Amino acid sequence: MSSKSEDRREHTCISCGINISGTDAAKFDCPECGTLIYRCSTCRKQSNLYECPDCGFTGP
Structure with a gap:
């Protein structure tokens, strides 16, 4: 459960x-590693690439 400060x-x-x-x-x-990833709606719609800061996994 997340705390209010995290929210x-x-x-x-x-x-x-x-x-x-x-x-x-x-x-x-x-x-790959379970790190929490956040993406804005624009980058999702445009399928912009992202790279996980922990493991280096790259996705669209």
């Missing part, structure tokens, strides 16, 4: 770096 923390899109707090962003686990 308020600012998150950035892993592809473009914008602040995604309060937007229609996706949150998911890295398919």
Whole structure:
């Protein structure tokens, strides 16, 4: 269970770096290592690449 302070923390899109707090962003686990990944709706729609900061996995 996440704490309220974690819910308020600012998150950035892993592809473009914008602040995604309060937007229609996706949150998911890295398919390789399980690290939490955040992506904005624009990068998702454009299928922009991302790279996991922990394991280096690259995805669309």
